[in-house]
Amino acid sequence: MKFIRWFLGRLILTINFLTPPRAVERDPGTQKAIDAKTAKMSLYQFEACPFCVKVRRHFKRQALNIEVRDAKNNAVFKDELTQKGGKHQVPCLRIEDEQKNVKWLYESKDIITYLHTELGLT
Numbered sequence: 001m002k003f004i005r006w007f008l009g010r011l012i013l014t015i016n017f018l019t020p021p022r023a024v025e026r027d028p029g030t031q032k033a034i035d036a037k038t039a040k041m042s043l044y045q046f047e048a049c050p051f052c053v054k055v056r057r058h059f060k061r062q063a064l065n066i067e068v069r070d071a072k073n074n075a076v077f078k079d080e081l082t083q084k085g086g087k088h089q090v091p092c093l094r095i096e097d098e099q100k101n102v103k104w105l106y107e108s109k110d111i112i113t114y115l116h117t118e119l120g121l122t
């Protein structure tokens with residue numbers, strides 16, 4: 001079972017590597033505004049998790065410069081996710097607002113929908 005999971009993970013990473021999404025190009029002003037909004041976001045994820053790959057591909061396609069944190073191998077990020085987010089499930093988007101309130105958003109579909117709405121993506 002562990003081997004099958006490992007194998008499927010490698011397969012997903014290979015397909016992801018061979019079929020990179022094309023990043024949207026924006027005028028510098030619009031991109032700067034989006035970068036400012038995403039500066040306080042970070043994605044807790046596993047490298048070979050298919051749901052995480054889906055979200056990372058979305059970042060790439062939409063040219064979103066969001067920090068990616070390895071919640072499998074990095075003990076600090078793993079603990080943060082479990083203790084502060086509430087569960088050890090990835091992907092999870094950590095969102096900090098101007099008042100330093102933090103929201104932990106789970107579920108790949110909800111993350112993508114949130115980014116579209118919040119950043120006004122097309």
Ligand SMILES: N[C@@H](CCC(=O)N[C@@H](CS)C(=O)NCC(=O)O)C(=O)O
Pocket residue numbers: 046049050051088089090091106107108109
């Ligand atoms: N419905 C969730 C599924 C996420 C999910 O199943 N993630 C797995 C990794 S692929 C996970 O976090 N498992 C917990 C663990 O391995 O500790 C989504 O779309 O984000």
